[in-house]
Amino acid sequence: MPMSGAFEERLFPKLPGIIKHFGTPFHIYDEQGIIDTAENWKTLFKDVYGFKEFFAVKALPNPAILNIMKKIGFGLDCSSTSELIMGRQCKFSGEDIILTSNNTSPELFELALAGGGCILNLDDISLVDKVPEMPDMICFRYNPGEQRTGSGFMGNPVESKWGVRHDQIIDAYRMAKERGAGHFGIHTMLISNERDYLYMVETVRMLLEVMANVTEALGITFDFFNIGGGVGIPYRPEDQVFNMPGLAKEAAVLINVFSEKIAYRPKLYMECGRYATGPHGVLVASVINRMSKYREYVGVNAPTMAANPRPAIYEAYHHITILNPSGTPRSGDEEVVDVTGPLCENNDKFARQRLLPKTEIGDIMVQHDTGAHCYAMGGNYNGWLRPKELLLHTDGSVELIRRAETIDDLFATLQTEHDIMKA
Numbered sequence: 001m002p003m004s005g006a007f008e009e010r011l012f013p014k015l016p017g018i019i020k021h022f023g024t025p026f027h028i029y030d031e032q033g034i035i036d037t038a039e040n041w042k043t044l045f046k047d048v049y050g051f052k053e054f055f056a057v058k059a060l061p062n063p064a065i066l067n068i069m070k071k072i073g074f075g076l077d078c079s080s081t082s083e084l085i086m087g088r089q090c091k092f093s094g095e096d097i098i099l100t101s102n103n104t105s106p107e108l109f110e111l112a113l114a115g116g117g118c119i120l121n122l123d124d125i126s127l128v129d130k131v132p133e134m135p136d137m138i139c140f141r142y143n144p145g146e147q148r149t150g151s152g153f154m155g156n157p158v159e160s161k162w163g164v165r166h167d168q169i170i171d172a173y174r175m176a177k178e179r180g181a182g183h184f185g186i187h188t189m190l191i192s193n194e195r196d197y198l199y200m201v202e203t204v205r206m207l208l209e210v211m212a213n214v215t216e217a218l219g220i221t222f223d224f225f226n227i228g229g230g231v232g233i234p235y236r237p238e239d240q241v242f243n244m245p246g247l248a249k250e251a252a253v254l255i256n257v258f259s260e261k262i263a264y265r266p267k268l269y270m271e272c273g274r275y276a277t278g279p280h281g282v283l284v285a286s287v288i289n290r291m292s293k294y295r296e297y298v299g300v301n302a303p304t305m306a307a308n309p310r311p312a313i314y315e316a317y318h319h320i321t322i323l324n325p326s327g328t329p330r331s332g333d334e335e336v337v338d339v340t341g342p343l344c345e346n347n348d349k350f351a352r353q354r355l356l357p358k359t360e361i362g363d364i365m366v367q368h369d370t371g372a373h374c375y376a377m378g379g380n381y382n383g384w385l386r387p388k389e390l391l392l393h394t395d396g397s398v399e400l401i402r403r404a405e406t407i408d409d410l411f412a413t414l415q416t417e418h419d420i421m422k423a
């Protein structure tokens with residue numbers, strides 16, 4: 001099920017007032033929903049030693065959201081310079097930030113080690129010698145290669161640009177140990193938007209086996225293993241949910257078997273983005289045109305590529321609810337339409353050939369499941385501006401947590417110092 005009934009009940013009655021106050025378009029995120037998902041998750045994993053989620057910042061990089069994650073007790077998974085800086089500005093400590101970079105630059109290593117540090121997750125064996133100063137705690141991203149098949153956008157592990165090869169992994173830990181590391185973690189990420197929990201159970205099993213091999217070869221033990229993110233959410237009404245209780249139960253069993261055999265117990269970490277926030281956001285836009293061409297069009301005042309590019313780029317399905325101006329869902333006669341933005345690209349469609357209730361100018365389009373990888377993936381192609389972001393707090397108040405972009409923002413990088421290299 002897309003957007004939860006509880007979120008609808010919290011949001012829809014308020015929506016006309018919110019639109020009057022802030023204007024459309026905007027994303028609005030549901031603090032209560034984010035907290036409920038997180039608390040339920042923690043409860044499911046209460047028997048899994050040291051379980052912790054490190055929220056993948058790239059899914060929803062907004063300090064107001066990161067502050068909710070901090071209150072819940074989650075850490076952060078950062079994978080770029082700006083994400084690391086935002087995490088530190090939100091006062092996450094070094095142990096609460098995992099830096100999973102790829103093709104890492106010397107500058108990012110410097111930043112990672114300065115200012116309270118972070119848990120460094122090295123993406124390649126060649127990087128061991130490039131860390132300016134080996135921290136006490138080090139983690140490697142493991143790529144199983146031919147031993148596993150990936151899913152979704154992650155593709156086949158053999159073709160993916162991530163991680164340390166299977167035949168290099170013991171050497172990687174040996175080299176890190178020789179450079180002074182004393183505590184160790186291991187990480188992998190093999191799935192994306194996958195709703196079959198058995199992939200994750202396999203990942204638990206796989207990493208436990210790799211840890212057992214490294215322990216046997218080098219005598220080191222692991223503080224934690226991180227099975228990554230990529231847990232899918234049901235975007236379509238008929239989609240099954242990911243079996244998180246099943247994963248918790250089977251992970252606990254596998255870890256128990258491991259610790260009986262190998263005589264220590266590593267903590268289990270996850271780093272989901274989509275699962276944590278995806279269902280807890282919606283894009284709200286106004287219907288500004290009805291157009292009858294070879295197809296019927298509902299035109300809204302938001303550009304896909306700036307507001308939510310997933311339908312345009314991936315033809316991803318996002319459920320849509322149409323409300324009348326007073327905030328009640330339209331019902332009755334239905335019609336098949338394309339829902340379009342104003343961009344000069346024919347893929348600028350929030351929905352293609354979608355059966356929706358008959359829609360009128362002035363109606364409200366609510367596009368579900370925009371709490372992860374939607375605003376964050378938006379850009380300024382064709383000069384369109386990204387919308388504002390709002391947060392519906394648990395007490396019912398609504399806060400502007402990011403203003404809309406302006407033309408001045410867009411033109412700001414054109415204001416250069418006079419700089420000409422002479423011919």
Ligand SMILES: *Cc1c(COP(=O)(O)O)cnc(C)c1O
Nearest residue numbers: 056100229230231271272273274
């Ligand atoms: C993108 C990313 C995630 C989060 O992916 P979701 O599909 O949002 O769970 C986690 N870890 C890493 C390293 C990533 O790049």
